[in-house]
Amino acid sequence: MTITVATAECFTHGIIAREIHACTQGYQGEFGPQVLKPESLKNFQDNVILLCGMFIPTLSALKSVLKVDPPKPHKIINGIKVYHEKEDQEVALLMARAVKKISGADVGIGTTAGIGRGGISIVTQDKTVRINSDEYADLCSPNSEQLLSRQRSGVKKTLILLEQILNQQ
Numbered sequence: 001m002t003i004t005v006a007t008a009e010c011f012t013h014g015i016i017a018r019e020i021h022a023c024t025q026g027y028q029g030e031f032g033p034q035v036l037k038p039e040s041l042k043n044f045q046d047n048v049i050l051l052c053g054m055f056i057p058t059l060s061a062l063k064s065v066l067k068v069d070p071p072k073p074h075k076i077i078n079g080i081k082v083y084h085e086k087e088d089q090e091v092a093l094l095m096a097r098a099v100k101k102i103s104g105a106d107v108g109i110g111t112t113a114g115i116g117r118g119g120i121s122i123v124t125q126d127k128t129v130r131i132n133s134d135e136y137a138d139l140c141s142p143n144s145e146q147l148l149s150r151q152r153s154g155v156k157k158t159l160i161l162l163e164q165i166l167n168q169q
Helices: 015-025 040-047 059-064 084-102 145-168
Strands: 003-009 046-054 075-077 079-081 106-113 119-121 130-131
Touching: 003 015, 003 084, 015 075, 015 145, 040 046, 040 145, 046 059, 046 075, 046 084, 059 084, 084 106, 084 119, 084 130, 106 145, 119 145, 130 145
Parallel strands: 003 046, 003 106
Antiparallel strands: 075 079, 106 119, 119 130
C-alpha cells in the first residue's frame, strides 16, 4: 500500500521533506539512516511517496499558499511569523491539515517555531499527533546554535514519529 506525504515546514527548513525523499529513493540522507530502523528505511522506499515539501516561514505564505487564517503572531521579523510555543502547536496543526488538503496526501506534516520548543503536527485520515522538539530557542534573540539544535531535534523527532505512524498502517 502506497502512502503519500506532504510537508509545510518553517523551523525545519524543508529538511524533513528532503529526508523523506532520500529515504523513498534509497539514498543516504543526513538524518534518516541515523534515526530510522533499517526495516523502516526499506518500508519508506517501498511504500512512501513524497508529494511535496514546502518551506513556509512567513505569515503571508501561510495565508496565500496554505490558505489558512492563523492567529496573530507575537511578532513579525522580516515577514517571518513568531509565535510562542502554545501558538506554534496550533499553527503547525493548521499547516499540516492545509498541506494535506491542498496536495491530496495521506499524511500532512506541519512545523513552526518562534519562541520555545516549537510545534510539530502530523495528520492522517484517522490520527492527529502534536509534539515539540526537545530544544528551546528564541527567534527574537537568535542564538544560531540553539536554533540549529532545535531544528535538528525537530527533524529527528518528526522522522521517528512518522516511522511509528507508518508502521501502524
